[in-house]
Amino acid sequence: MIDSNKRLVMLSNGSAAQKYTLAGKQAEVLWAPNTQVENSYNLGITSLVHDWQCKRRYSYMDLSLRTRDGGLPRLFVLNQFHAWGSTTLHAGNMDNNLTWLQRRVENYCGEATGWRKPNYLGIDFNQVGDALPYAAALSQGGLYFYEDNRANRAGDTSCVLPVNQGGGTSGVQYDMKLASRGCENDELRSMELEGVRAGTRIELYDNPDADKQDDFTLIDVKQSIPMGKRVRIDSFEGSADTFYYCKVASHNNGLDGKVSRIKVLNKADDNDISDASIVFYEGNGATQNIVCTVPFNADRQFKMGSGNNSYGCDNDEIRSAKILKAGKGSRFSVTGKPDGSFGQGRTGVTFKRAILLPITISSFNRSYENADVKVEVSNGGGLDGSISYAYFQPLSEQKGKPPIKEGSTRP
Structure with missing residues (x-):
């Protein structure tokens, strides 16, 4: 079954549990008590009653039993439905709701089963509620x-x-x-x-x-x-x-x-800058509101202000930046003049190694250098809250080459 990726296992507590000949081949519906353990199915005689206890269905078989004769593992079937009187609305809101399914598995059936997860969920009205994604998550x-x-x-x-x-x-x-x-x-x-x-x-x-x-x-x-x-x-x-x-x-x-x-x-791979970006903030030290986030994956330059760029970067607002990812050798610069010239100050930022965890440029008014970055203020500086133009020139090692060996790992 595994090799063909066609798996169908059928179990029954009734007369259907027997061998069959189908198209000249033998098939068997397994006798459930020999193969699985399960809890008693009835949550309550009506949908107004909920008994969440995890009681064994077979009086002679504890839910914690893990193996069958021969050492093969026993399956665990978790039943969660009413004997009578439930509805699609009730099942979606309560019995098949993820909160109650998870609480049943973890809280009510946890100790009784030896803290194992169910292999199957037995429910009514499977077209509503969260049982299908929950069952998938339990297995994969x-x-x-x-x-x-x-x-x-x-x-x-x-x-x-x-x-x-x-x-x-x-x-x-x-x-x-x-x-x-x-x-x-x-x-x-x-x-x-x-x-x-x-x-x-x-x-x-x-x-x-x-x-x-x-x-x-x-x-x-x-x-x-x-x-x-x-x-x-x-x-x-x-x-x-x-x-x-x-x-x-x-x-x-x-x-x-x-x-x-x-x-x-x-x-994306560490040496792939397709997801690189810079987040600009209104306050120093990456505080107050986000002004805009600019992808740092291609050369670009633009004027700040409404309608001048597609990123929402406002004029005379930016005071700091958080670099989420950048390639080694990448650089960007900001200026005070709307035409991009340097007459009202310029700050250039060059990345000395790959930035794989965020670093913050707390201010564009101060020159400094460390292991990650070199920040150079020129032409008078004073750009905090006065940035009107920006240039971006990212660099990256290409895919297929050895991964970046040196990179910032500071949060």
Whole structure:
């Protein structure tokens, strides 16, 4: 079955469990009690009653039993439906709702089953609710989003997105405006990752069109997260660099509870600057509002001000910048004159090594140099809040060549 990638396993508690001859070949419907353990299916005699306890269906067989005769593993079937009286509306809102499915698996059935995950979910009205994406995430990994910070289970689990979907030639697994796939708009505050492979990027935006003049956060998975391990991201605000992921948050007025778009895609290689960018801010030290975000992946120059550029960069507003990614040898400069000449000050920024984690240019009024960057102020300076023109000249090693060996790794 594995070699042909055609798998159909049928089990029954009734008379259907027997051998059959089909088109000259033998097939067998397995006797379920010999192959699986399962909980009692009845949540309550009506939809008004919910008994979430995880009681074994077979009195002689504990739910914690892991193997059958011969040492083969036993499957675990989690039943979650009523004996009578449920409806499509009720199933979608309660029995098949992700919050209640997850609580049943983790809270009520956890200890009884020895903290194992179900192989199958037995439900009614499978066309509604969250059972299908939850089942996929249980078997292949997923992104779990929560309405509270710290993935607090006392609040609702908003949605789950199964991962490792491939993404085709574009590498994009998801690109969705909320509300979509069970994820509500302006509700998400934290998440957990399980079974997510290295190289996955998660992009979260306040703006439904992914406009980077508002809050956005990029999360790159650095190490593959195995099944059975949950990696928690307590908030979508603030940057962090951990063993499993790097989170880069570009702050405007806060992203928690305001996510309106989600993208999940393959992260660009470190020596690929297609995703390089610079975020400019109204305040010094990358504070106050985002003025604009400019891609740092191609030569470009433009005048600041409404209608003069496609990035929303306003005239006489910028005081600092956060560089999210830049190739070694890249440079950009800003000037005070609207025609791009240097008569009212110029500040040039050159990157001495690849920037793979964000660094901040706190002011365009001060010359300095460190291991990452050289900032040179000339022609009078005084550009904080007085920038009217900008030049961008990125550089990058090309794909197919050895990866960049030296790069900034400071948050």
